[in-house]
Amino acid sequence: MRSDDSVAARRLAKSEWRAHLTGRSKADLRIGIAATFTAEPMVPYAGHALVQHGYSPDILLAPYNQLLNVCGDHQVVFGNELDVIVLLWRIEEMLPSGLEHASGSNFATAASSAEPELDIFVAALSALRKRFSGSIIVSLPPVPRIPGFDPLGVNGAAGSLFHKMISLAFSERVRGIEGVALLDLDAVERQCGTQAAWDARVWYLYRQPQSEAAMALLGNQLARLICAQRRPAAKVVILDCDNTLWGGVVGEDGLDGIAIGQDFPGAAFRDLQLFLASLRNRGILLALASKNNEEDVRRVFDLHDGMILKWNDFTSHRICWRPKAETIPEIADELNLGLSSFVFIDDNPSEIESVRALLPEVNCVLLPEEPAHILDAVRHLWLFDQIQVTNEDSRRAQMMTEAQQRKVAAEAMTPQEFLKSLNLSVEVFPARTEHLGRITQLINKTNQFNLTTARRTLDEVRQLSQQGLHRVFGASVHDRFGDYGLTGVAIVAEGDSVWELDTFLLSCRVLGKGVEQAVLAALARGAQASGVERLRGFYRPTAKNQVAALFYESAGFRRVGDEAWESLAVDAATVPPHIDLVAGPQPS
Amino acid sequence: MQRLVSLFAEVLMVNAAELNEESSPATVREWDSVAAMALVAAIEETFDVQLSTREIMTMRSIGLAYRVLVSKGVVI
Numbered sequence: 095m096r097s098d099d100s101v102a103a104r105r106l107a108k109s110e111w112r113a114h115l116t117g118r119s120k121a122d123l124r125i126g127i128a129a130t131f132t133a134e135p136m137v138p139y140a141g142h143a144l145v146q147h148g149y150s151p152d153i154l155l156a157p158y159n160q161l162l163n164v165c166g167d168h169q170v171v172f173g174n175e176l177d178v179i180v181l182l183w184r185i186e187e188m189l190p191s192g193l194e195h196a197s198g199s200n201f202a203t204a205a206s207s208a209e210p211e212l213d214i215f216v217a218a219l220s221a222l223r224k225r226f227s228g229s230i231i232v233s234l235p236p237v238p239r240i241p242g243f244d245p246l247g248v249n250g251a252a253g254s255l256f257h258k259m260i261s262l263a264f265s266e267r268v269r270g271i272e273g274v275a276l277l278d279l280d281a282v283e284r285q286c287g288t289q290a291a292w293d294a295r296v297w298y299l300y301r302q303p304q305s306e307a308a309m310a311l312l313g314n315q316l317a318r319l320i321c322a323q324r325r326p327a328a329k330v331v332i333l334d335c336d337n338t339l340w341g342g343v344v345g346e347d348g349l350d351g352i353a354i355g356q357d358f359p360g361a362a363f364r365d366l367q368l369f370l371a372s373l374r375n376r377g378i379l380l381a382l383a384s385k386n387n388e389e390d391v392r393r394v395f396d397l398h399d400g401m402i403l404k405w406n407d408f409t410s411h412r413i414c415w416r417p418k419a420e421t422i423p424e425i426a427d428e429l430n431l432g433l434s435s436f437v438f439i440d441d442n443p444s445e446i447e448s449v450r451a452l453l454p455e456v457n458c459v460l461l462p463e464e465p466a467h468i469l470d471a472v473r474h475l476w477l478f479d480q481i482q483v484t485n486e487d488s489r490r491a492q493m494m495t496e497a498q499q500r501k502v503a504a505e506a507m508t509p510q511e512f513l514k515s516l517n518l519s520v521e522v523f524p525a526r527t528e529h530l531g532r533i534t535q536l537i538n539k540t541n542q543f544n545l546t547t548a549r550r551t552l553d554e555v556r557q558l559s560q561q562g563l564h565r566v567f568g569a570s571v572h573d574r575f576g577d578y579g580l581t582g583v584a585i586v587a588e589g590d591s592v593w594e595l596d597t598f599l600l601s602c603r604v605l606g607k608g609v610e611q612a613v614l615a616a617l618a619r620g621a622q623a624s625g626v627e628r629l630r631g632f633y634r635p636t637a638k639n640q641v642a643a644l645f646y647e648s649a650g651f652r653r654v655g656d657e658a659w660e661s662l663a664v665d666a667a668t669v670p671p672h673i674d675l676v677a678g679p680q681p682s
Numbered sequence: 683m684q685r686l687v688s689l690f691a692e693v694l695m696v697n698a699a700e701l702n703e704e705s706s707p708a709t710v711r712e713w714d715s716v717a718a719m720a721l722v723a724a725i726e727e728t729f730d731v732q733l734s735t736r737e738i739m740t741m742r743s744i745g746l747a748y749r750v751l752v753s754k755g756v757v758i
Contacts, residue, residue, distance in 0.1 A: 101727050108724070112695055134716045135723065295735050296719070306723045 104139070104310050111138040114145050121152035125320070126172040127180040128156035128164040130187035132302040139313025140320075147321050147476075158301070159187060165218035168226060178229045178320055179222065182279065184303065185238040185260055188215060192260070193238060201252045205259035212260070216267040223271050227553040229323050231316070232268060234261050236279040239292065239303070273552050275319055275481060282312045322479035326539050328457060329435035331373060332422055335384035335391055335413075337441040338461060339363060339403070344390045355400030362465035367402035369472055374407055378478065381410040381425050383438070388413035418445055419452035430602060437477050513607060513672040516573040520609055521676040522584075522616035525566040530555050532580045533568055536601060540583075541638040543610065544599040545631060545645065548585075558585060564596065567620075569613045571604045578604050582613050586620075592628040592660075593621045605641065608670035614649055616675055618666035629666055631659045685758050686748055693717065693724045703745035721747075729756045 123144065127133060137153050144151045156164055156171045161181050164171050168179055185193055185208075192208020223230060237245070237257045244250055261280065268274050283291040283304070291308035304312065336343040340363045341353030353360035354367075374380055380403070384391060391413050395405040405411075410428055412421035418438070426433050433455040440446050441461040450458050462471050525533055534552040541547070550558075559566040569582030581604045585597035595617070600610055618629055631646045633639075634657050646659035654660045669675045683703065690705070691698035694712040707713040713721075722738055725731070725747065731754055733741075741747040751758060 101730075105724075105727050108720075109692065112692070116695065132719070135719060295733075295738070296722075299735060299738060300715070300719050302719065306727075 100307065100310070104306065107142040107310070108138040111142040111145070114141065114150075119150045121150050123149045123151040123178065123320070124174060124176045125151055125153045125178045125180060126156065126164070126168060126174075126176040127153065127182065128161045128171070129182035130159050130161060130184050131182070132158065132300050133182055133309075133312075135302060135304075135306060135309040136313040136316070139310045140316045141313075143314050143317030144320065147317065161188070162215070162218050165222040168222070176226075176228055178231065178323075179226060180277070180316060181219070181230070181232045182277070183215070183233055183235060184279075185235045185257065186240075186303075188212075188235070189260065192256075193240065201256035201259065204256050205263065208260060209263065212264060212267070216264070216271075219268065219274065220271045223274060223553070227551050227557075229320070229551075230274045231277050231319055232274055234265060234276055234278045234280055236283045236291075236303075237288070245288075272556075275323060277316060277319055279312070282315055283308060286311050318476050318479065319481075321476060322481050326435070327480040328378060328437045328477045329431055330379045330381055330409075330425070330429060330437070331370065332381045332383050332418075332425060332436060332438045333370070333408075334440040334442065334445065335382065335386055335394075338439060339367060340394065340398075340401075341465060344394055345386055349393055349397060352394065352398070354394075354398060359465040360400055362468050364400060364402060365469045366472065369469060371402055371407070373478060376478075376480065379409045379429065380407055381412075381429075382408050383412045383418045383421050383425070385415050385418075386413050417448065419449050422449065422453060422456060437475075439472070510672075516607065516672070517674075518571065518573045518607060518609070518612075518672060519674040519676050520569060520571050520582075520612040520616070522567055522569045522582075522613055522620075523677065525559055525568045527556075529568045529580060530559065530566075533566065533583050536581070536583050536599060537597065540599045540601060541636070542602050543605050543642045543645075544636075544639050545595070545642050546597055546634045547636050547639060548597050550597075563588060565620075567617070569600070569609070569616075571607075571609055582609065584613060584617055586617065588624070589626070591626060592630050593617065593624075593626050593663075595629065595631040598631065608673055610645060611649060612669050612673045612675050615667050615669045618661075618663040621663040622667065627663055629661050629663055630654070631661075632657045633659065683744075683748055683758065686751070687744060689724060689728055690721065690744055690747075693720050701744060703748070704743060706743035725751070729758070731756055 125140075127137075134155055137155065141151055141153050154172050154174065154176075160171055161183060164179065164181065168176060189208040189211045191211060192204050195204035195207050219230070219232060235257070237254055240253055245253060257280070265276060268276065286305070286308045291304055293302070293305035296302040296305070302309075333339055336345075339354070341359045342351055344352050354363050355361065356364070370380055382391070388411075392405065395401060395403075410425045412425060414421065418440075422436065422438060423433065426436060433453055437457045437459060438446070438449050439459045439461060441463070443460055446458045446460045449456055457477055459472065459475065461468050530552060534550065534555050537548070537550050537555065555566065558564045565586045565588060567584040567586070568580050569584070570580045571578040571582070578601075581601040583597055583599050584595060587594040587596050598613075600613070621627075621629055631651060633643060633646060635643065647653070649661065650665055651659035651661040687701050688698050691701055694710060694717055696710065696712055701710065705713075707718070722733060726733060729751060731751070733750070737750045737754075740750055748758065
């Protein structure tokens with residue numbers, strides 16, 4: 095971006111943020127920021143980016159250098175409950191005694207003398223984590239600007255090595271505290287350019303250590319982290335072929351005329367394929383939608399040695415001459431995923447336009463005409479951001495391929511025969527610590543078969559599993575085609591004579607196979623084993639969970655309230671005949 | 683001058699009619715230290731200038747800001 099453009103973008107962001115403040119709607123995201131320096135100029139940029147992503151944020155700033163007080167009691171500092179707490183610090187203010195030694199050449203001694211101060215901060219952070227159930231974001235510090243030395247001087251490396259040691263020591267300590275996200279101030283300064291990130295005038299006048307340009311990047315980066323914590327990453331990328339996966343048009347230029355490989359422009363398309371391969375490794379599915387002869391496209395995948403991606407890396411293929419606005423929904427149906435989790439990448443503006451117009455939920459990305467800019471255009475997208483990658487995510491691509499095989503099997507038999515042939519087994523077990531991340535993910539993203547749609551943070555789930563009033567169960571499902579993994583969650587409030595099913599959900603991947611009855615039966619057996627005679631379930635309707643509306647009724651429960659259903663445990667303990675229930679929850 | 687008054691009004695989020703040459707942190711409640719930082723950034727971005735610390739510290743009213751900008755050859 096030219097600097098004129100970025101100044102104009104900054105002015106626009108600030109003016110739109112002011113407009114938002116003036117016509118303010120009710121805040122749905124309360125963010126409290128505490129910094130060891132003047133961070134106010136970043137607020138409009140963070141706020142504007144969040145508004146653009148559909149939030150109505152309220153951003154509060156703690157007085158200067160109040161990080162430890164915020165960790166101690168954020169409500170006193172902010173006067174309000176918050177959804178997100180952001181702690182921004184620099185070595186200069188947080189670790190002054192370590193810094194005293196750092197201008198000498200012995201950076202290792204300097205770093206170790208900073209450790210006691212670092213430990214105090216980390217202890218405060220961990221106390222905040224225990225107390226506060228919202229998101230916590232803490233910075234990694236920028237390279238300190240020490241009056242005693244010149245970063246490009248002959249001993250300049252000492253300062254940056256000291257900074258690296260502190261950053262490592264801090265991030266290792268923070269990794270021990272679950273659910274704290276890191277915002278890398280050093281990366282922000284590097285992206286901006288360290289010289290452009292520093293404005294000595296505003297430092298001396300206002301204690302603002304970053305230029306307006308760096309503050310704009312910092313605000314954007316904060317918004318990006320907050321969005322990544324709150325929304326799921328895209329699940330499927332649909333790709334065009336000609337001038338997207340390779341340069342040129344295979345139908346016209348032929349197999350030897352297209353550009354893909356080590357040399358430019360082929361190298362630019364190869365990098366895009368490498369980027370897509372990394373997405374696939376993270377569990378994001380790839381699919382093809384190209385107006386071409388399938389035979390031509392197959393030949394490129396089968397015969398061209400410059401290709402990184404193989405035909406089978408794509409879970410679904412639509413190589414035909416029909417409109418993409420028609421083929422994309424077919425892919426969505428095939429994969430049983432909503433259009434809003436799709437990204438469509440194409441180099442042709444008219445294809446992008448028509449998909450945008452007809453399928454507004456699909457996230458459309460128009461590739462730049464300049465091949466050299468393709469990689470940056472996709473690499474900086476927020477759509478693929480994902481903060482916690484669980485085992486289930488990285489196996490998703492493989493599981494989807496297994497699901498396709500199951501479909502082929504389904505076409506040849508009656509439903510009963512099909513279910514029997516699956517050799518389904520369901521295991522219901524008390525959740526252990528290592529399951530809580532995946533369980534929280536399911537709690538927050540399952541919309542369809544989710545009886546109560548009670549959303550919870552990782553911290554809340556952890557508390558429930560530890561307090562002794564509830565039991566948290568996971569359910570995993572296996573059949574002859576493979577393993578679906580942990581796909582069900584039940585949270586039970588334990589009473590003397592009744593277990594209340596506070597949460598009961600199944601991922602849509604395992605719906606329609608009787609798994610829900612099996613999990614319910616396992617819970618009924620668990621209740622019986624604990625001497626509890628009744629189960630009480632709830633159905634709270636939402637816009638998306640109609641599929642579960644009749645669940646308790648069909649399981650023989652009696653309606654006892656507007657949303658409440660009950661059954662004797664003994665009556666609910668029957669497992670469908672085609673399912674093997676591996677182990678029920680044991681009494682504690 | 684009117685263009686400068688509008689810019690101050692926009693950044694301070696007040697009605698331009700409430701501001702004049704004499705407006706200063708003493709007369710405008712919204713003109714606090716955070717707003718002062720935002721004003722400097724807005725002036726530099728709008729008029730494509732870089733202010734020295736001395737110039738920044740001189741701008742204690744809209745009229746004084748106007749004079750600083752004129753002395754730098756900015757056409758307002």
